[in-house]
Structure formats: C-alpha cells, structure tokens
Amino acid sequence: MSDLKTLYESLQRAFYAQPPDLNTASGLLSKLKIGLIESGLLLPHGDVNFGDLVVARDILEIGALTSIRSKNIPSFDRYFSQLQTFYTDYAAQLPPSKREYPIRGLNLIRLLTQNRIADFHTTLESLPAEIISENPFIRHPVNLERWLMEGSYSKVWNAREEAPAEEYKIFIDSLMGTIRNEIASCEERAYESLPLKDAVTLLFFTNQSDLLTFAQERGWQIDLSAGLVRFAQKGEEKMEIPKQKLIAASLLYARELEQIV
Template sequence: MSIDIVIQRIRECCQQSDPSASECAQLLADLKIGLTRLQSTLHSNTQKNLELAREGYELATLLSVRLRDESAFEKYIALLRPYYFDYPLPSSPRRYLILGLYLLFLLIKSRIGDFHIALELLPCHSDPFIKFSLDLERDMTEGRYNKIWHARQTIPDPSYSFFVEMLTIAVCKDIAKCMECSYNSIGVQEAVNLLHFSSAQQLESFIRENGFNWVIENQRINFHPERESPILTLDAHQLIHQNLVYAHEIERII
C-alpha cells in the first residue's frame, strides 16, 4: 500500500465517530513503514516529501488522541517537532491545533516547566488553540476551577474533548485531596457541589474508582474513619537541657 493511500485512510479514520482500534493500529504501522521507506530515498528531503511526512505524523497524532493513547500522542509530537521548527516548510493548517493539544497534555501531566518551554517556542500566543490551553493554565494556577469545568463547553475543536475531560478529573482529585486534608467530615451534598458532580451516585463512583478510604454515614463523608488523634509526648528534661546549651552558645558568641 502506497504512503498516499495510507495517509488517505488515516484521514478517513480521523473523521469517523468511532474508529476501529485494530484498523487504526494497522494503518499507523503501515504509516511508519511507508515513511521510513520515503526517508531512506536519495531525494527524501524535497519539500513534497517533507510535507507528506508532516501530514502523516499530524494525522497519526490526531488519531492517537481519538484512540486515547497518550504515549503514542507524545511520540508523534516528538516526530513532528522538526517539521514545525527546523525544516523551512510553509505553515501547516493543523500546526496550532496540534501544538495547543500538546500544551494541554503537558498541563494535565503537571509538567509546567515543559509547558512554558513549549510556549516560548511559539511565535503566536493569540491563536485560539494556543490561547485556550494558556487560559486553562492560568485558571489552574489561580485556582479558578469553575472555569475548568466550563471549558468543556468552549473547546476550540472536538479533538480537545479527551484532554479536557482528563483535566477535569485531575482537578476533582486535587479538590478531593484538599477536602481530605482540611476536614474530618463533610456533608455528601456539599461534596457533590464542590466536585461539580451531578449526583451522590457519581460521587460514590469517584470515591470507589480512585481508592479513597472514605466512609459515608448519615449523609456525611468521614475522611479518616480509622485515624486516631496522635498523642504527643515531650521529654521536658531534654528540652530544658537543649535550651541551656543554646543559651550557653549564644553567650559565647556575644
């Protein structure tokens, strides 16, 4: 199968509502073989071949998002970098869509340093795709979590749905950990509101799926059902001795 046909079929898979995972995996394997053969030819660095390889990697990147394959997504981003930043090619219409996705991916993984390094490489921060991810990073930094949930209604492209969903889950986990550290117990409905869930059943599923050791009794969540208050014991003689030593040393310094 020629590389042009493979790319066309991958393009069709990207447009399907529910692409077949096995078919996509085979197409991505065929793409890898086709691009390897293309790059091994004597004239592989012609503009036509470079643009063809770039489109192949772009479609593979978008398809990996459709398949919810994070490791494949990051791999194809790495393969795309030379085509975006090194080769003198005309700008791709998919460039900022994909780079905006990559910024969102870094934000989900809490790789904030890499996020800002990637951002510095971009000449335009006002592009809608880049601005979307940049605004989410600012909302996360400033604790404006309500805007994270609202972002699901304002995504700039359907391909962003997967990562935005992951981001909202990460925010829920952060809020849950803060609740656990701040309270001994809290009302179920109050927890549902704080985590932006639609029902107590959704809250129970969240607790179960994330392994939180919480107990629900009488419409309240007990965060530490088995934890006893620690008993602190102080050795008075040791403290007095240590304070006298400090006082003696201060006198010597003076």
C-alpha cells in the same frame, strides 16, 4: 511510493469516517511509518520532494490526533516529537498546516496534566507573541495554566465546554481528575463529614452516582439515610492546644515589652 499512496488513502477514509475507525487507522499508521522510514521521510534531510513532505506531515498529524482520541498519550508524545522537524526545519518551505496549532495546543495541555510547568513555559516561549495572544488553540492552554495557578478550578471546569477542539476535552478531564484528588485531600483534613449535595458541588461532579464511585475509591463512608459522606479517619492523635498557658505567656510578654519601653 504507490503502496504508500494506497495506505495513505485508506488512512484518510478511516480517520474521516463518522465515527472515525480508530483501530483501522492505528493499524495503517504502523505500516505507513515503516514506509516513511524506508522512503527517508520520517526524519527528512537533504534534498527532498516537498509534496512528499506534506503527505508525511499529514500522516504524522493524523497519527497524533488518532493517539489522543484513543487516549494513548505516549503515542501522541512520539508523534509530536516527529512533527517538530516539519514544524520548525521546514516551516518556510512547506505550506502552513491547519492542524499545527491544534496539535501544539494539545501538547501544551499534555504538559499541564503532567505538572511539567517549566517545560510548558519553555515550549510557550518558542511561539510568536501574536500566536500566544490570538490563536484560540494556544490561548486555551495558556488560560488553563493561569487558572490552575490561581486555584480558579471552577474556570478550569467551565473551560471544558469552551474547548476549541474535542480532543482538548480529554486532557481537561484528566486535569479535573487531578484537581478532584487535591480537593478531596483538603476535605479529608478539614471535615469529618459533608452533606452529599455539597460534596458533589465541591468536587465538580454532575450527579451523585459519580460521587459515590469516587468516594468508594478513596475509602469514604456514605450515609444515604443522613445524606452525608464521612471521611476515613487517619488515626492521628488530636493535639490539645493549651489556650490558658498561651494567653498567660502572651500577657507576660506584653508586660515585659511595656517595661522595656
């Protein structure tokens, strides 16, 4: 336990440093998790020291946040799973953690970015109603999900600046990447070309250079002299709609209905 205490203190120094030393923190977390396993604190059961449990919970929470800041989503997923024992089984015995709902909110946004809407709602239903309506860390992903379902993408974009914690912005950036690809697919079908300034606005870019990089990835042609982005043609045959035949058939159908009446 003395070794664990020394490692824990080093982890805190690395995590709270300005800027945080994520590489050092990640290395220390690997050693600390081994120590927690050997001490029976990673998956606690039976009679345990509640002070040790608070420390173990804090280590795992730092691990979850370090994973997000390092953009290691699978690692965050593992830490969140391990924290469930502390957040549920020992909720009554341990003092509340100020990081619990920020981490729960991050998990909800993670489910949104992975399009796991059913899991999102199942997870949300496990929380008290007053937490869902009043806690800013939970209310934020709830709003995001509603705006996504409505197609209010501009509100999702604006929500980045209203995020209750910096870690939330990483997931919102990922959401915007998915949204941009959806909008881009619609643009390719609806238009042959668009003015560059309109494409920047529609795709929620803040400058033209980001659009140029995105366009290159999708195989679009950029005509800087004309100020246009031209979409790659899919080689699909255009179907000519027989307007005259459709009109004649509709009139004939209408006359037959009148005769029946």
